[in-house]
Amino acid sequence: MIEKPHHLPPRLGLLSASAADPFLTEDLLKGVEGHGGVDLAKVVEPLSGDDPRWDVVQLRELVEDALHGFRENRTQADAWLAPRLHATLRLTRREAADRRLWTHLALAVAPDYVAWRHLSPSKSKINPERFKGALDRQCFSRLWWAAEMFRNGGDYSPVEAACANQDLIHSALRRDLIDHRPTAQALVRVLGRGVATTGREIEGLMTAINAAGATLVYDALAPDAPRDPEVLRRWVAEAETAPSVPRHSLPDGPDEEPVPEASVTALTDFFTDLFETAPVRGRA
Template identity: 90%
Template sequence: MIDKPHHLPHRLGLLSATAADPFLTEDLLKGVQGHGGVDLAKVVEPLPEDDVRWEVEPLRELIEDAMHAFRDNRTQADGWLAPRLHATLRLTRREAADRRLWSHLALAVAPDYVAWRHFSASTSKINPARFKGALDRQCFSRLWWAAEMFRNGGDYAPVEAACANQDLIHSALRRDLIDHRPTAQALVRVLGRGVATTGREIEGLMTAVNAAGATLVYDALAPDAPPDPDVSRRWVAQAETAPAVPRHSLPEGPEEEPVPEESVTTLTDFFAELFETAPVRGRAA
């Protein structure tokens, strides 16, 4: 696998898809050789220098710790890294929706991690989408958004559980319904019950949940507290004084009210019942 870039930027920046293309070389996608980083730095749009959040060193240390800790089981790195990436890189949702930020992190700061985590033995290549793709496919954005969508207020434990199943986070992040917090928590609980375990079963469950959402209003069935924009603002502002995230215990997320337990229980039972008649390919009628 490739080594980390010789020239690491000190700060995150914005790297457009067009600017990134020349650096997605055949050697890089084959995991043979990366880039030095100097030329890439010339096409990056800088972010405000007075914002501590854009410092690269804490992110780079976190990524290297993940590679070391999970060298024998790379897919397990997702559940460890997602909450810690989210707690380290404190973004508003608007900032996190900017693909240019994630492209810069993947190509300029940690292309070696992308290669380490997403090299495909079947194709002998890395999918370019892992460097600059959609938010649910890109190496780092998928983890940040999984943490954002599956955390229960400040509790990241459900994020670990969700990220333990690649099919769940891939399927869930493509659907708007996951923005309803009780739905996200109920999906984690359903998987915890062992109701849906295979990729086909999870896709069938998600299809059924999505279809039911077309006729049911989940907000009415399982109400949630309205979002408090001040929580997000405080979370971002506290980045200035926040300590490094712990490696052996979960960090603490935004000080947001947890999802009402009654709503999670209601939806968990409802989704488990839905799965009984969900269209699962290959399952007997």
Template identity: 70%
Template sequence: MITQPHHVPERLALLSGSAADAFLTDGLLRGEEVHSGIDLAKVVEPLPEDDARWSVEPIRSLVEDAMFEFRDERTKADAWLAPRLHATLRLTRREAADKRLWNHLALAVAPDYVVWRHLSEPSRLVAAERFQGPADRQCFSRLWWASELFRNGPDYRPVEAACGNQDLIHTVLRKDLIDHRPTAQALVRLLEVGKVTTGREINGLSVAVNAAGATVIYDVLAPDEPRDPARLRDWIEGAQTAPPVSRHILPEGPDEDPVPEESVAALTDYFAELFETAPVRGRTSEN
């Protein structure tokens, strides 16, 4: 298994897709060798020096702790790392939508983590999209966005539940409806109570939820509170003096109001009804 590059930058930067391509070698994707880091550092666009958020050390420390703690159960690292990555790398959604940031994090800062987490045993190959790919597939962006969409205000507990189920974050993260906070919380609640558990059930429920969304306006059925952008700005500015996130207790996200409980309850009941007739492959009437 590869180790980190010989040269790890001190600060995050932006790495374009075309520049990243040269470093996605067969040796890297097979987990056999990694670039030195020196040539990669020559093709990046720097981020502002006066912003503490771009320091690499806190992120590097997190991934090293994750690789040690979950060395025997790698998929479980997602639920642990996702909220801590989100609380460490305090981004606006616009910043998080810039794939160049995630390219740099995966290829320059922690390619060893990407290989450790996603090396496929049958093929002994990491999919290139884990380094440079869509938001729901790239190793680190998928965890950040799962945290952003499933957190309940400052509470990351729903993120742990969501990221503990690979099918949920793989399937649901692609859907536009997940940006409706009561929808995200209702899906997690169905997972927590055991109403949906398997990949097939999650896929079936997702299809039903999206189909119903074409005729049912979830904002009316389950209204949400408008967000106060000042609270997010304050949280981001707090990164300048924030201590490292705890490894043992969950951090706290932006001090935003939680999702109204009555909206979560209403959608949870509605989705439970949808699930009864959802197209779940392999399910019989006796199930």
């Protein structure tokens, strides 16, 4: 397995997909050998200002702890890392939508983690998308966005539950409906009931939910609490003085109003009933 880069950048930057391509060598994608990092640093666009969020020390420590803590089961690292990555790298959604940031994190700061997490005995090499791909496929952006979509205000426990199921986050992050907070929380509750568990069942349920959304207005069926943008701005601004995220308990997210319980309950019951007629491939 490849090692930690010899030249670790002190700060996050922006790395375009085209600039990253020469460094995605066959040896790196096969997990044989990484890159030194010096030449890579020459093609990185620095982030302006001295924002403490771009310091890579805490991020590097976080991925190393995940590497050591989940040696026996790599997929379990997602549920542990997602809330802690989100709470460490306090981004606005606009910032998090910039793929170049995630490409730099994956290729310059933690290529060894990407190789460890996404290279398996059944695959001859890592899919380049894990370094520079879409937000729902890239190694780190998929975790940050899963945490953003499934957190319940400042509570990250639904994120742990969602990320423990690879099929759910893969399917959910590809759909706009997950941006409706009661829907996200209801999905976690449905899985908790054991209603949909396999990949086919989850995909069938998501298809049914998406189709029902064409005729139902989920905002009317399960209204959400108003969100105060000032809360998120304050949380981002507090990054400079925030302590390192805890390793053995969940961190606290933005102090937003949680999703109304009545809305989550209503949608959980609705989705449970909807699953009975969901188009699950292979189900009689």
